Amino acid sequence: MIRPQPQGLKVTCNTGDPSFPVGAETTILGLETSCDETAASVVVGGHLVRSSVVSSQVDIHARFGGVVPEIASRAHVDLLTPVIAEALVEAGVDGPDLHAVAATVGPGLVGSLLVGVSTAKALALVWDIPFVAVNHLEAHLYAALVEDPSLELPVVVLLVSGGHTMLVAMEGHGRYRLLGSTLDDAAGEAFDKVARYLGLGYPGGPAIDRVAMDGDPHAIAFPRAMMAEGLDFSFSGLKTAVINHVRKHPDASTADVAASFQEAVVDVLVAKARRAAVQIGARGLVLGGGVAANSLLRERFLSACVEEGVHGFLPSRAMCTDNAAMVAAAAWWRLGSDGPSGLDHGADPNLRLPLIG
């Protein structure tokens, strides 16, 4: 059955108008609701962060040992309006001062995404400004450029989050080449699953990071999968090796297991990032995604950059984990290159990074 289109809704934004002018004064409100962080941010000119408000739902989901999608969407509904209000007040701007409103449209939890997307489109209609659809993975790539706009391309970005582990060559704005990715678990997923098994709670990454500080990283020789082969990753065997070790040695020190596991993950991530940078002759090597908040990874990553003679950049921890400043920054570039998105743009939980080649 063909449903009639609703009448009376004036769709003010065009799609694919590449002539939309963006400049140093272009002020964008970004919204991020793809998982369990409700965030809003006002960014001027693609990198000047006037406000960045993040309300984490970690405490709400902790007792379930992971994010519960239905609870996450409901929490976004409750939290998003006050978070936006705070971001506007902190930035000292109001609707009429904004040039566009952007939201993450995917990948992520569909119910959560829809809260941000619907809100952004409603605000775009009310304020009569463009709506910009933002890919969450592209936003993570832009996190480093928000804090260091002088970064020279091409850079290799090691993007390590709860759902993704990928090495991306960022050759230009909107020009991404996938160099490698995980064949099974994402690095953050491995941190979360191992932490749950060790009884360290949720979210697992920060818990392992903390506990590992008191452990011996060389106590257990966990496997480094695919270390010598190419630029892809595999972490599911490592997770199984940890479980098997703890079953065999129930008295093993949790700190030693956590430290040895973390050492194995970081060894592989850093070795491959370094190889990728050399392979494409990158001018810089950049970290992004929630796992980029890991203390050992940050330390080893910078040392590798120094040894390879490439410019290394670590975004602040707040910029690595989910936030809306990176969404507004990516939106600034997208608005300039593709123009506004249509108000009929939906949410796509399986959205992929647009790649060249």
Ligand code: KG4
């Ligand atoms: O990018 P992000 O905030 O959300 C996604 O888009 O997935 O990443 C969340 C992931 C979780 O798996 C979390 O355990 C991990 O990042 N993470 C860490 C640390 N902080 C967050 N992993 C290792 N060490 C950390 N300090």
Ligand code: ZN
């Ligand atoms: Zn993320």
